[in-house]
Amino acid sequence: MNRLRILLADDHPVVLAGIRALVEAEPDMEVIATAADGTAAFDLADRLRPDVAVLDMSMPGPNGAEVAERIARYCAQCRVVMLTVHEDRAYVRRLLEVGVAGYVLKRSAPAELVRAIRAVAAGGLHLDPAVAALAICRDPPRPAAPEAAAEPTEREAEVLRLTAAGHGNKAIAQALGIAVKTVEAHKANGMGKLGFRSRVELVRYAASRGWLGSLQP
Template identity: 50%
Template sequence: MDRIRVALADDHPIVLAGIRTLLNADPEIELVGEATSGSDALPMIHSAGPDVAVVDVSMPGLNGLELTERVAGECPGTRVLVLTVHEDAAYVQPLLRAGARGYLLKRSAADDLLRAVRAVASGGIYLDPSIAGHALADPSSVGGPGPGEAGEALSPRETEVLRLIAQGFSNKEIARRIDLSVKSVETYKARAAEKLGLRTRAEIIRYAAAQGWLDALALR
């Protein structure tokens, strides 16, 4: 099995050393690059082409949000896992909208970092259990009906597509997984989102979390 290639970006040397130690202890993970600023991290990620980039939110140069947006747009093969001290839900939604596939608190890293890296690398979403509930379950924070409030039920295929979208898979990846054309996947996604009144990826993820669709990912 190929090792998961990981790059790190954090401006605190002690934190960087601790993350490095955790990752190097796992034989299934290969550390391919490090940076201590967002502006240094972007070219490093371009050059190294990691499967997962573990990035801090508060960094000099590009901050974590700006870096996530750039990586999502310029390095589609790299998935971003945010590792931060910020527990405020206000940080989570913008980062998910920017393209982050995971959000992990630094205080949880010793126990959950390797699990989070594997979940994100496999195409899923990882949210720190201590922030997932209040970050995604507030119906007033985004539009759309809450679970069970939709006027029209989803078909099994619409449910399957929406669940995979929420777990971080692209339309092309979903098409391969369930043997459909990309166009059909897009149609099912659009129908499901319209029925539920979901307009953004963050809203889809909130709905998925409320349905328990992300629970299995959090246990990997």
């Protein structure tokens, strides 16, 4: 059995040890490295290319959001789960925009983190149930622009689905066997047809269409 390779980053040693014990108790997961600050977390992700990085939002140096954004840009095959105490919509939206695929509250049951790791590793999006409604259901999606008369094509919809699930352009290009510039064009065309300007709007739309199986708003 191929085990998921996990990177953990948290600046509290006791918390980090607890997360490591939790993850390593799962037969399909292994912790390949740990970090205590944002700089080390990104350096390890860049060098080791883990399947999933579990990041603390509030770390010294670059914070979790900044590290997640760098990982999405330079280590596209690595999916990010953010572990945080923050429950407000601004944090959730910010992290969705930078490409985070999993959002778990530190007060949640340990099993929630394990579910999130498995979900994002499988290509899904996982939001802690306590914040899912904040990210998706409070505001309805903005209607498509009046001039947006066409539906996205099948390929544009596939690119949008993968984008909503947290995959970067390079990862989508590899998965679909197309060029990165083609991915960018499909994404721009699809977003334009739907009248969307942000990933948060796209995630809400994707959830309403059933594209994100692990996310139940």
